[in-house]
Amino acid sequence: MTAGLLAQYVMNGLMLGMMYALVAVGFTLFFGVLDVIKFSHGDVLTVGAFTALATYVALHTAGAGSRWLELIAMLVAAILAMAFLGVLIARYLVLPLRSAPPLNTLLITLMLGTVLRESIRLFYPQGANPKPFPALLPKGSIDLGGFNLRADNVLMLAAGAAAIIGLQALLNRTKLGLAIRAVAQDEETARTMGIDFTAVVLVTFAIGSALAAFAGVMNGLYYNEINFGIGLYLGVIGFSAAIIGGLGSVYGAILGGFLFAGLQVLGTVLPFASAYKDVFAFAVVIALMAWRPTGLIQEKISERV
């Protein structure tokens, strides 16, 4: 294998891994502050991508200026709308079920995911068909002997990395982050220290859902196509990635996301049929979980969130 090809595989893996990691971080945030698994997360991503697309269509038919402007408007609309949706879900579905068994939350959000997904299929114009997503990023590319380095991929990776670094800074350098970490660590003590528990939970759900919206737009820009089913698959993978990383740990979620992408790439590169790449990736995940039931970065040694 030439160096160029290897670089190409690494790039493919990084792009996939970035999207998985962004989804996995959401799962981990929700679990961190509230010990709940919010299964509608993937479908929030889909709604985010469709919100961005609708914004684009609206702006474009109105004839609004440059593609950068359109792109920023799409991102802002998707992120704000999904942050709000996240708050609604937390306020009206997750928090009221706090005293119920965690399975109830899992089930109710699973059903909500189906409602969101089917609503896009039924109510978005021609929602059942795959939708072309505009390619708004610069298309330039350099061919480095088997490695096609594209400007849009570099930009997306940089933006994804910036989002994750921003989240880290938020969690570790701000008062809000301190409050989130305090709630994650020990809810009761945090309350007695005067932290508004409900507000912290709502903000955390807003952040996680905004990250999902970001991943949704990135998914659209990368493939130039979205459909109502994208979140289902990304949700399952993001959830698995969060689990193998160690649910509750942000680093674990990122590690899990890139690990899963790496396994899928490896599954295709290995000499057996590529049709089994998902079987391979999930089988390895099962083995990893059997080996380390609490995830690669275990809660004992890492601080939650």
Place this chain on the structure above:
Amino acid sequence: MRPIGKTFVSVGLAALAAAAIAAPASAKDTVKVGFIGPLTGGVSANGLGGRNSADLAVKLRNADAEAKYNYDIVVFDDECKPNVAVQVATKMAADKDIIGGATHYCSATAIATVDTYHKFGFPVIVWGAVLPDVTYRNKYAEIHRVNGTMINQNDANAELISQLGYKTVAVIHDTTDYGKGHNEYFSKALAKIGKAQIVGTFGVTADQQDFATELTRIKALKPDVIYFGGLTPIGVRIRSQMDKLGINAVFDGTSGIVSDAYIQGLGPLAEGTLAFREGAPTDKLPGGKFFMEKYTAQKYDQPPEAYGAFAFAAMNMLIDSIEKVGPDRKKVIADLANVKDRDSIVGKITFDDHGQNAVPVITKYVVQDGKFVEWDDSEYASGKRKLPGQK
């Protein structure tokens, strides 16, 4: 008083009865016929085109004063998913009022439902699916097919690839019955000619998003041609991701991508894509002009797409049989078994002992300037334009 009253009532009843008997002269009995195709999902463009075409056959017949019955079309959506298809097929076949159906564009759904139709004794004419097994795996009297099978199109495909001097082919196929069948018959056909060889075969799932890794492996194999056995949605994704990785090979598709949706999904990137389909292009069919005129007159929202003419022919044929033997499933099956040289807009139809119509013509297509153009008429065949690596 009483007898008179009775007489009065009987006269009244007699008059009513007479009116009821007289009525059919203007209002005929209504017979229900069914249609199943993918109306939503990635290949819905083809499904809607087929639905409109079948609907057109029914409308034209209802407008015909000579017709013995008035027809009502019952439409179901199989979403191109086998599990959904079995449900709607059962629903349709279990409804005793529906006499027969023109069913399925997708091979995966057509093959999934043959047993259901057989169990219910429900006659169907398949209008789009090309998997040979649909008619040939069993000898079910209920199943017929007006279009040809993928064996014929893959023979033609392998022949053109070899003729153009290509030496290496990478195969990507989806892992449904449709994709696997294409892989099998194309590989066989290419090996038989012996001029080109397959350097790698990749199975992908029908709803996969990311093909970067498969395509990166393919890029290293440096094939002249990427053969794709699958349907439009992932065809669009693969072709567009080929471009992102800078792969400059000929994209060689099957009948599954012959749809306007493929070109709309890709824009200029679709240029130079090869595809193969059984039957002549609609405008070159014996009844193509007639069909297109009538179709346009109805002002449907969607074009008939590549298989619309077959859906029209299938529905028309079913109605012909009902006209001949009456609305009785068993009699319709018996009538369809004897179809020989029957005229249709897609040419003469003859069903063999498996209910399969032998379609002699395969159309080779290449996308040129945003349209599927017949290969022989294209600037690629005349040498004015060149496919990547074409000698």
